[in-house]
Amino acid sequence: MKYQLSCTVLEQRPAGADCYELTLLAPPVAAVARPGQFVHLVCRAPGSQDPLLRRPLSIFAANDRQGTVSLLYRVVGRGTAWLAALSPGTRVDLLGPLGHGFDLEQARGGEPVLLVAGGMGVAPLHFLATALQSQLPAGQVIFYYGAATGRQLLLQDRLAALAGRLIICTDDGSRGRAGPVTAPLADNLAAHPAGVIYSCGPRPMLEAVAALAARHNLPCQVSLEEKMACGVGACLGCACRTYRGDGQVGASGAGGQESPSYSLVCTDGPVFDAREVFPVSGQESDRWAEGEK
Ligand SMILES: Cc1cc2nc3c(=O)[nH]c(=O)nc-3n(C[C@H](O)[C@H](O)[C@H](O)COP(=O)(O)OP(=O)(O)OC[C@H]3O[C@@H](n4cnc5c(N)ncnc54)[C@H](O)[C@@H]3O)c2cc1C
Ligand code: FES
Structure with missing residues (x-):
């Protein structure tokens, strides 16, 4: 409604x-x-x-x-x-x-729940962390938050109160760990089990998060930002290329040729299963995890 x-x-x-x-x-x-x-x-x-x-x-x-x-x-x-x-x-x-929000059911498995925010992507993940706090044992949510500089980090005290751990990164190293927020995420995934990843932020960051999730065979939901006009599925202005859940290109065209499938960010999203938006081969996920981008 x-x-x-x-x-x-x-x-x-x-x-x-x-x-x-x-x-x-x-x-x-x-x-x-x-x-x-x-x-x-x-x-x-x-x-x-x-x-x-x-x-x-x-x-x-x-x-x-x-x-x-x-x-x-x-x-x-x-x-x-x-x-x-x-x-x-x-x-x-x-x-x-x-739009469609995050599926919270995927957080119920008992394993750590990882939230990964870049820049203003912190806004929807704050709401998600609040909802998860009321349904999960304390400490099960780990919040990764990256920004260009320490000055651009927002409301850290409130995020720290919602999550078991808050891990901060800045591109310029002015606060927290220097470098992309996907670096500590990759370290953590290599060393510890996790249940699900939820992410919102710039597209390159989402792509890296999706690749790490694929590499560790984890469910991952990403929230996209596209420029929007109507917001209700009428203008087709927010179409984005999507793939079947198994990472293959969507509808296949005549003669077996690849034909793209599109979804609307405003009504089909903004939250998507990461594999629908970022199909990742094993080789690519290794590249992301090793920090080549
Ligand atoms: C689903 C969704 C949720 C969003 N949530 C937030 C949020 O919680 N907090 C927040 O600060 N912003 C959010 N945004 C981005 C926000 O909508 C834009 O920053 C805003 O529309 C800019 O309007 P403006 O008139 O101030 O800027 P404009 O004058 O329209 O543009 C100024 C600059 O911002 C860029 N821009 C404009 N719209 C977007 C957009 N949709 N995505 C990326 N860049 C844009 C333009 O290219 C230009 O460089 C969200 C966008 C979407 C699609
Ligand atoms: S903004 Fe019009 S269809 Fe999505």
Whole structure:
């Protein structure tokens, strides 16, 4: 069930470099929202046409009792700058919750559950960690969080409170381990068992995570970000190439020739089984695990 609502802004809190946590009153959305789903916001003043398209943001937190939905966003352009200027009591038009979220059933096997976030990919994984905290024994979630610099890491205290371990990496080494977040992930997977990986972040990072999951034969769910127009499956603007679950190209064309299959990130995703998006041969997964990219 999705809703279109004019929501009251309850709070707009600075959350780090150019980032904000926006809390909206949206009781019907809070009641049904699942980790990994997103909302689509009109980011312009009433009467204005600019920017025309809604902007998608992951649900960072939802509180059914209080009827609130929170978003964590970085100001990168016109739409997010408009959002950042909203003060409590003003209203914003919201469509959601949209898309398919993470499948939490895969976390129930008793093995460690690995969350891997890059940059603003931390937003949906925070919501997921909150949901997992209420259904898993303490300490079963390990949260890997990478960013370009220490300045871009957000809300570390809150993440540390949700996860058994929080492992930080930065590209420039200004905080945590220097280098990609997939390096400690690879080390951990080589030494310890794990049950499932959930990931959201830049596409190259997701590809590396998917390759590691394939190498260790682990279920892996990835949340994709594509530019979106309608958000509801009507414009086909967010199509992405997908493959069958076994890593082979989807529908096969006449004469056995490969013909691509496409999925819509807004309605078929944004969360996909990693093998649907990143088919990986054994050789490729070895290359990723050895850190060649
Ligand atoms: C399902 C989904 C969930 C998302 N969740 C979050 C979130 O929780 N927090 C967050 O900060 N951002 C999130 N994003 C990205 C966010 O939608 C864009 O940053 C936002 O739409 C930019 O709007 P703008 O008008 O401020 O920038 P624009 O003026 O439209 O663009 C500014 C820059 O951002 C880039 N950009 C615009 N849209 C996207 C996009 N969809 N993906 C990647 N780059 C983009 C443009 O290429 C340009 O370089 C999500 C995107 C998707 C598809
Ligand atoms: S954004 Fe229109 S189909 Fe996905």
